[in-house]
Amino acid sequence: MDGVMEIITGREGRRRWSTADKLRIVAETQEPGVAIRAVAARHDICESLLFTWRRQVREGVLRAASDMAMFMPVQMIGVAPTESMPSNSAPHSVAPMRSVPTSGLIEIELGNGRHVRVGSDVNLGALRRVLAALRE
Incomplete structure (x- = not known):
């Protein structure tokens, strides 16, 4: 067979x-x-x-x-003068000065003008969901 x-x-x-x-x-x-x-x-x-x-x-x-995190410009607020920066000159900025966040806080400014402040101990999964919701 x-x-x-x-x-x-x-x-x-x-x-x-x-x-x-x-x-x-x-x-x-x-x-x-x-x-x-x-x-x-x-x-x-x-x-x-x-x-x-x-x-x-x-x-x-x-x-x-394209939805993943990308590098964004960072601006230091309230920078103390250094030797390379004379005390009478101010740091260049593109955004208006805001109050300086307390130690351990991270401020995230989204492209649509919204701001998020989180502590250094934030849950990354929760932060990801919040940022995704705010982008909509």
């Missing part, structure tokens, strides 16, 4: 997905009427991995690079 036998071994080994690929696949699951199982099968990934990525998007852990 001649026949062909196909051996199905399951999913292949560990693959590396770029953030853009993960976000694209998660976006597919958010279309109306789309089954998560079908999206997972189409991309040959486990459903549990897809659910993990969806949770990470909801929590703000997985997001596009």
Whole structure:
């Protein structure tokens, strides 16, 4: 009896997905009427991995690079004069002077004019959620 036998071994080994690929696949699951199982099968990934990525998007852990933190200019307020800066000159500033925050406070100025002050012991997850809400 001649026949062909196909051996199905399951999913292949560990693959590396770029953030853009993960976000694209998660976006597919958010279309109306789309089954998560079908999206997972189409991309040959486990459903549990897809659910993990969806949770990470909801929590703000997985997001596009343009939404990630970036360096912003920092301005020192109330700087004491140094040898390189004469006492009669003031530091250059672009924003109006505000009251100096107490020690341990961090002030974050968002592009839309909103300000957030947090202590040095702030929970990073909570701060991430607050900043995401304020950007909207």
